[in-house]
Amino acid sequence: MANRLFQGIITQLKESMNCTIGVVDMSGQVLACSDSQRIGTEGMTAQQGVLSTPGGYMTLDLGDSFDVFIRDGYTCKPFGTPGKPEYVIFVEGTDENAAKYVNILSVTLSSIKQYYDEKYDRTNFIKNVVQDNVLPGDIIVKARELHFNGEVNRAILLIRVLNSSDVSPFDVIQNLFPDKSKDFVLNITETDIVLVKEVKGSTETKDLEKLAKSISDTLSSEFYTRIAVGIGSVISGVKDLARSYKEAQTALEVGKVFDTDKTIVSYDNLGIARLIYHLPRTLCDTFLSEVFKKGSIENLDHETLFTIQKFFENNLNVSETSRKLFVHRNTLVYRLEKIKKLTGLDLREFDHAIIFKIALMVKKYITSNPIKF
Numbered sequence: 001m002a003n004r005l006f007q008g009i010i011t012q013l014k015e016s017m018n019c020t021i022g023v024v025d026m027s028g029q030v031l032a033c034s035d036s037q038r039i040g041t042e043g044m045t046a047q048q049g050v051l052s053t054p055g056g057y058m059t060l061d062l063g064d065s066f067d068v069f070i071r072d073g074y075t076c077k078p079f080g081t082p083g084k085p086e087y088v089i090f091v092e093g094t095d096e097n098a099a100k101y102v103n104i105l106s107v108t109l110s111s112i113k114q115y116y117d118e119k120y121d122r123t124n125f126i127k128n129v130v131q132d133n134v135l136p137g138d139i140i141v142k143a144r145e146l147h148f149n150g151e152v153n154r155a156i157l158l159i160r161v162l163n164s165s166d167v168s169p170f171d172v173i174q175n176l177f178p179d180k181s182k183d184f185v186l187n188i189t190e191t192d193i194v195l196v197k198e199v200k201g202s203t204e205t206k207d208l209e210k211l212a213k214s215i216s217d218t219l220s221s222e223f224y225t226r227i228a229v230g231i232g233s234v235i236s237g238v239k240d241l242a243r244s245y246k247e248a249q250t251a252l253e254v255g256k257v258f259d260t261d262k263t264i265v266s267y268d269n270l271g272i273a274r275l276i277y278h279l280p281r282t283l284c285d286t287f288l289s290e291v292f293k294k295g296s297i298e299n300l301d302h303e304t305l306f307t308i309q310k311f312f313e314n315n316l317n318v319s320e321t322s323r324k325l326f327v328h329r330n331t332l333v334y335r336l337e338k339i340k341k342l343t344g345l346d347l348r349e350f351d352h353a354i355i356f357k358i359a360l361m362v363k364k365y366i367t368s369n370p371i372k373f
Contacts, residue, residue: 150238158248
C-alpha cells in the first residue's frame with residue numbers, strides 16, 4: 001500500500017523534475033521510480049552490503065543519519081520513523097536542484113508514510129482509541145479497514161513504573177505478550193504503559209488481578225522494577241476502550257488515596273471509594289461539617305483513630321476488637337464512649353458506624369487532593 005502511495009507521488013512529479021527519481025528500501029529493492037522498469041529490481045545481498053541505484057551502488061552504513069549524501073551521480077536522502085531510516089530517496093544529479101528535489105521528496109514522502117502508518121497501523125489505531133483521539137463514528141470504520149475484531153472482550157491494565165532501572169519495562173511487557181494480533185502494549189508516558197488484553201467472556205476481576213500480579217512479580221524479581229497496576233472493567237466493544245482506560249487511571253488514583261498498601265487496584269473493587277472520588281470538594285466539606293457538629297475530626301488523636309480502624313476491621317465486635325488490641329473490654333468501651341462524646345456518633349450502632357466510616361474516607365480524600373481524569 002505504501003509503495004503505491006510513493007509511486008503515485010513520484011509519477012506526478014516525474015515531468016516537473018525532468019530527471020530520474022525513486023525510493024529504495026533497506027533491503028535494496030526499488031519500491032518506486034520514475035523509470036517504471038526499475039521498480040521491483042533487487043540490488044543488495046548480504047555479501048555485497050551495498051545498495052543498487054540506477055547509476056551504481058551506494059553503501060548502506062547509514063546508522064541513524066537522515067543527511068543528504070551523494071553516490072555515483074545521484075543525490076540521496078534516507079527517511080523513515082524518527083531515529084531509524086527505513087527508505088532512501090534518490091534523485092539523478094548532484095547539483096543544487098537535485099538537493100532541493102531530494103529534500104522536497106523527503107518531506108512529501110515522510111508525510112505520506114506517516115499518514116499511511118496512522119491510518120493502517122493497528123497499534124497506532126488502538127493507542128488513539130484508548131486515548132479518546134478518534135471520533136466514535138470513525139472507530140468502527142477504521143477497525144474494518146484494519147480487519148480488526150472490535151467485538152471481542154478486552155480489558156485495560158495501566159502499568160505505572162515506580163522506579164527507574166537498567167531495563168525497559170515496555171520491552172519486558174511486550175515480550176510477555178508476543179501475540180500482537182490479540183494483545184497490544186502501548187507506551188503512554190515515560191512511566192505509564194498500557195496493556196490492552198484480549199480476554200474470554202468468563203474472565204473475572206480476580207483473573208485480571210492474577211495477571212497483573214504475575215507481571216509485577218516478573219518485573220520485580222528479575223529486573224528489580226516496581227510497578228503499580230490499575231485495572232479497568234472488561235469491555236466487549238472497541239469503542240469502550242477509552243472508558244476502560246479512564247477506569248484504570250481512576251483505580252490507580254483512588255488506590256493511592258484509600259488503599260496505600262495496594263499496588264494492584266481494580267476499578268470494579270473500589271466500592272464506595274469510587275463514589276467519594278467523584279464528589280465535588282464543596283459537597284465533601286459540607287458533609288464533614290454536618291457529621292462533626294460537636295467537634296472537628298482533628299480532635300481525634302492517633303490512638304483513637306487506630307482504635308476506630310480496628311473496630312471497623314473486626315465488624316464492630318467489641319470483644320474481638322479488645323482482644324486484637326490487647327486491652328480490656330471496658331477500656332475499649334470507654335474509648336468508644338469518648339468518641340461518642342466528641343462526635344455525637346456511637347460506633348456500636350451500625351448507622352452511626354457507616355456515617356463515621358464514610359466521613360473518615362471523605363477526610364482522607366480531601367487531604368490527598370487527588371488528580372482527576
